[in-house]
Amino acid sequence: MSGYARSALTAQLATVAKARAGAIEQRDTGRVAKLLGLENCLQSLVELDNKILSVQQEKFSAHDSSQALELREQEEALRKQRAELDELRELVTHEVDLEPDIDDEQSPSERTDNNEPPPSPLIRVFISYRREHTSHFAGRISDWLIGHLGENQVFMDVDSIELGVDFKEVITDAVGQCAVLVAVIGPQWATMCDESGKRRLTQPDDIVRLEVEAALRRNIRVIPVLVDGAEMPDPRQLPESLAALARRNALKIRHESFRQDVRRLLQAVEKPQ
Structure with missing residues (x-):
């Protein structure tokens, strides 16, 4: 995962925590529960990203191809878990209406004023x-x-x-x-x-x-x-x-x-x- 995507998850956590505090103040228990679930989901994504990074580092120092293959399979399993969790994150994000604050698909330099998607990178x-x-x-x-x-x-x-x-x-x-x-x-x-x-x-x-x-x-x-x-x-x-x-x-x-x-x-x- 890129450094920008990792920082985006951290930014999302801050946004959700702020929104949850507002929901608590308004005594909107349903929204509080959804935001808490989203916060837990984001924290799990951060943990998975750390595990994936750790496995990648182990692969770089693997001494033989069999060890590298085993670590690669571990990484693929972790990435599959992450993809499933990210789908859940997107679903809950839409439910709590946080799209304006959550945008982990584009870096600031890639965003455009007219909301058009940026050109495909080389x-x-x-x-x-x-x-x-x-x-x-x-x-x-x-x-x-x-x-x-x-x-x-x-x-x-x-x-x-x-x-x-x-x-x-x-x-x-x-x-x-x-x-x-x-x-x-x-x-x-x-x-x-x-x-x-x-x-x-x-x-x-x-x-x-x-x-x-x-x-x-x-x-x-x-x-x-x-x-x-x-x-x-x-x-x-x-x-x-x-x-x-x-x-x-x-x-x-x-x-x-x-x-x-x-x-x-x-x-x-x-x-x-």
């Missing part, structure tokens, strides 16, 4: 990876970047493409919103084959190929991240549309020096274009 990082072999490393990298950049600054999965939609267009649009594409490359990134024995990278509809192609075509910075002892693919293994990838300076991230290596990635991502 996603800082798009993480491309082969799910079968490097999801563990990609997940750790994503968690670490989210912890430092914010959840809305990191995009990892194109996994909600609706039926009948051109997935190539969806991927191109998603990649086009990012400033940097991080290509997580494992030992089988270029050689992995499908069920028919054909190399996936040679197929025009390969998801990873489409993601990297979209970034190169739009002149988006591409950072190859080598994991599990992988080396940069031989240029002869790459289709012509990915030839420029071979000329990108790569970063190796290893289990034994994960935090040190991923800090270098963060510095590269934050570096102005």
Whole structure:
């Protein structure tokens, strides 16, 4: 959760406490009860956010992928609890009519005078990876970047493409919103084959190929991240549309020096274009 969202919860608590004091003064017992429930809900959200932050910090210092995976599952369970609690918070907020005082969706700099929604922010990082072999490393990298950049600054999965939609267009649009594409490359990134024995990278509809192609075509910075002892693919293994990838300076991230290596990635991502 972003620093602004955390401070917004604190501001909401102050607003609710003030409203509850007014309701007590007016002897409106029904409103007092609702405001007390909302106050308890907000306090629970703050506690959940603290737990999520604690789990994230543990993940950053995890010594192996199995420990990181277990912590990631814990975080997902906590986030699910938080989402359910936040729905309840919104429902009670509407019931007690506090919308003018509660606005945790926009920061002050994003609000507009004409109440129009602000433009969609640029996603800082798009993480491309082969799910079968490097999801563990990609997940750790994503968690670490989210912890430092914010959840809305990191995009990892194109996994909600609706039926009948051109997935190539969806991927191109998603990649086009990012400033940097991080290509997580494992030992089988270029050689992995499908069920028919054909190399996936040679197929025009390969998801990873489409993601990297979209970034190169739009002149988006591409950072190859080598994991599990992988080396940069031989240029002869790459289709012509990915030839420029071979000329990108790569970063190796290893289990034994994960935090040190991923800090270098963060510095590269934050570096102005």
